[in-house]
Amino acid sequence: MKRALLAALAALALLLGVASPARAEARAAASGAWSDPGTWGGRVPGPDDAVTVPDGRKVTVAGAARAGSVHVADGGTLAFAEDRSATLELHGNLVVEGTLRMVAPDPKVQQVVRFVGIDEGAVRGGGHEVLDSDVGLWAHHHGQLVIQGAAKTSWTRTRGAKAGDRRLTLEAPPVGWQAGDDLVVVPSLPPTSDHFADAFDQAKVRSVSGATVTLDKALEYDHPAPGGFNPEVLNLTRNVRIGGTPDGHAHLMSMAEHKQTIDYAELRYVGVPGKQGRYGVHFHEAGDGSRGSQVVGTVVRDAGNHAFVAHASHGVQFRQTISYNTEGDAYWWDPGPDTDDVLYDFAVAALVKAAGDGPDKFRLCGFRMMQGTGNTARHSVAVGVQGSTTSSGFHWPEEGDPHGEWTFEGNVAHNNALHGAFNWQNDSRRHDIKDSVFYYNGEYGIDHGAYLNTYHFKGVTLYGNGQAGLNLRAGSRGGRGLSFDDLLFDGAGVSEHGIVADDHTLPSEGDATKFSRTELRGSTGAEVEMSPAEVSYAIDFTDSNVASYDVSGGGNRLRVNGDQRSGSGRLAAAAKLDQPGAPPLA
Numbered sequence: 370m371k372r373a374l375l376a377a378l379a380a381l382a383l384l385l386g387v388a389s390p391a392r393a394e395a396r397a398a399a400s401g402a403w404s405d406p407g408t409w410g411g412r413v414p415g416p417d418d419a420v421t422v423p424d425g426r427k428v429t430v431a432g433a434a435r436a437g438s439v440h441v442a443d444g445g446t447l448a449f450a451e452d453r454s455a456t457l458e459l460h461g462n463l464v465v466e467g468t469l470r471m472v473a474p475d476p477k478v479q480q481v482v483r484f485v486g487i488d489e490g491a492v493r494g495g496g497h498e499v500l501d502s503d504v505g506l507w508a509h510h511h512g513q514l515v516i517q518g519a520a521k522t523s524w525t526r527t528r529g530a531k532a533g534d535r536r537l538t539l540e541a542p543p544v545g546w547q548a549g550d551d552l553v554v555v556p557s558l559p560p561t562s563d564h565f566a567d568a569f570d571q572a573k574v575r576s577v578s579g580a581t582v583t584l585d586k587a588l589e590y591d592h593p594a595p596g597g598f599n600p601e602v603l604n605l606t607r608n609v610r611i612g613g614t615p616d617g618h619a620h621l622m623s624m625a626e627h628k629q630t631i632d633y634a635e636l637r638y639v640g641v642p643g644k645q646g647r648y649g650v651h652f653h654e655a656g657d658g659s660r661g662s663q664v665v666g667t668v669v670r671d672a673g674n675h676a677f678v679a680h681a682s683h684g685v686q687f688r689q690t691i692s693y694n695t696e697g698d699a700y701w702w703d704p705g706p707d708t709d710d711v712l713y714d715f716a717v718a719a720l721v722k723a724a725g726d727g728p729d730k731f732r733l734c735g736f737r738m739m740q741g742t743g744n745t746a747r748h749s750v751a752v753g754v755q756g757s758t759t760s761s762g763f764h765w766p767e768e769g770d771p772h773g774e775w776t777f778e779g780n781v782a783h784n785n786a787l788h789g790a791f792n793w794q795n796d797s798r799r800h801d802i803k804d805s806v807f808y809y810n811g812e813y814g815i816d817h818g819a820y821l822n823t824y825h826f827k828g829v830t831l832y833g834n835g836q837a838g839l840n841l842r843a844g845s846r847g848g849r850g851l852s853f854d855d856l857l858f859d860g861a862g863v864s865e866h867g868i869v870a871d872d873h874t875l876p877s878e879g880d881a882t883k884f885s886r887t888e889l890r891g892s893t894g895a896e897v898e899m900s901p902a903e904v905s906y907a908i909d910f911t912d913s914n915v916a917s918y919d920v921s922g923g924g925n926r927l928r929v930n931g932d933q934r935s936g937s938g939r940l941a942a943a944a945k946l947d948q949p950g951a952p953p954l955a
Contacts, residue, residue: 465512476519487617494644505620518609518633521545523689526599557600560835607635628661640674652682660684740769761791808832818842833861844877860892871900881907895919
């Protein structure tokens, strides 16, 4: 009797298996629409199927599609229809060894890849292998991503706004902004104010008329334009979207030997918290294979790990990108092999948070200026970086051997919880900081260390920072030395000092640290404060205006035009911030 029952149950299970429409695998038998049974040889894939698009096949998604996972083999193409909206929902990976095309120049067309049901606890991280547990979008081997949403002004600046306002006056009319777009107005309150580093206002566009934008709700915070520096307005909405869910973060990782295009895309709920290598947009050890890759106008938002990473992947360009509400350094790569010829151009790191109370909080930053040569950061913005102790908008770290040499010009760091920039290097490599602005940061505009180095600051403005414009902790190394030219320190009635120099542990090699054509004004205390340190320190000002200073401690020396009290030189002019302008061609 028992044996007969077991046999009956087995027969029933077999019958149910035959009758079930689900199938473990689905392979494209011909090119065509995803929704056409003929593309698959008779049955459209279901939500549990492992789908393969083989060599020589092109499958086009239009409307809604679901699958367990998708593998686009070398020579295969998965495309989204350009003329109608489409969504592909996956429980597992989208692995691209052929081509993925998500091209939607019409903003009314929405193209979406959504990863659902991710178990973040199962994510392993690291390595070069595609893991079923680490759900996301992978470009592997010869894989190519061609992702191009509708071009639009990624971000711009407003001429100031007040709490209660429902309209913004922008510096220029935005391109492509639509009713319903998510906007963020960044903080610009002085560091004496509550919420100065986290007063972000988020609202939706109701209408756009020229350079005037009407919002769907009133602003909660004031957004002044201190010193004539207008606060940024970020547009977070794109019509091509890739991501996970609030409780299940996905990721995008390219290890492919091919240039990638990721333009005007929105990646949300990406970057798996605490998992190495599982970031928002991650180029991983592609070497020269990534040269020519561009990430233009793309947004990474609500990310649980780094937003934009080019790790040992050369020649990647990040232009008019936005990282908003990211845990961990927003723009970053691992110490290790060099990463060369990376470009950050009009890139934004806004609202950067630490992952818990670990070491990331101690050195949190918007942009980590890592090892390599030919790298450039220009016209970029770091605002609202949280963290503690030495967190900053831009950070030149001690790790990375040798340290990187960066072209750094036209950048701005403001309203960060601690510092605008934090430099902690002890080398003789070339580091030039040009035509940049550091304002309303919580402690210092620039916290400059560590022991001896050869940085050259030129055309820099430091305005209204919480304690001082510059905390000078490094000495001048032999060679070209440590120098500052054409600087404007304006305490704006906020900073106690323009320059603080009281933390030195190694004597300079040879000459003093030099300042030329520099003006210091507007501090509440002495413009230059030199207190006792482990070793004496020397500063020389030439062709400069130094209204007051306080020098104490054995051996410290300050000279102003060769005199001990006042100088009279050419006044420095405030650096001007460039407008991002119309979107670049995709």
